Amino acid sequence: MCCCGVLLFLAKASATCIVILCAGEDSLSHHVDYGVGVSVIDRFTYYMLDFFQGIGPESTATMQDLIDHVR
Numbered sequence: 001m002c003c004c005g006v007l008l009f010l011a012k013a014s015a016t017c018i019v020i021l022c023a024g025e026d027s028l029s030h031h032v033d034y035g036v037g038v039s040v041i042d043r044f045t046y047y048m049l050d051f052f053q054g055i056g057p058e059s060t061a062t063m064q065d066l067i068d069h070v071r
Contacts, residue, residue: 019063021048021070044070 010020022044029039030046041049051069055061 021067 010018023042029041030043031039031041033040047070048066051061051066
């Protein structure tokens with residue numbers, strides 16, 4: 001289940017063709033900064049960033065490719 005903020009945004013969105021992906025409550029930390037003792041990036045954000053850094057303007061990647069990468 002997505003967080004309340006995403007659901008509120010979706011309920012008020014009036015544009016067409018909106019795609020919302022959210023991590024939900026299970027997006028555990030991916031990297032921890034042991035110097036300060038906190039996580040610096042969660043798994044969902046890490047894999048989203050990894051996907052988008054790997055494609056360019058001429059990419060033929062699809063939304064399904066993104067979803068498969070994040071899973």
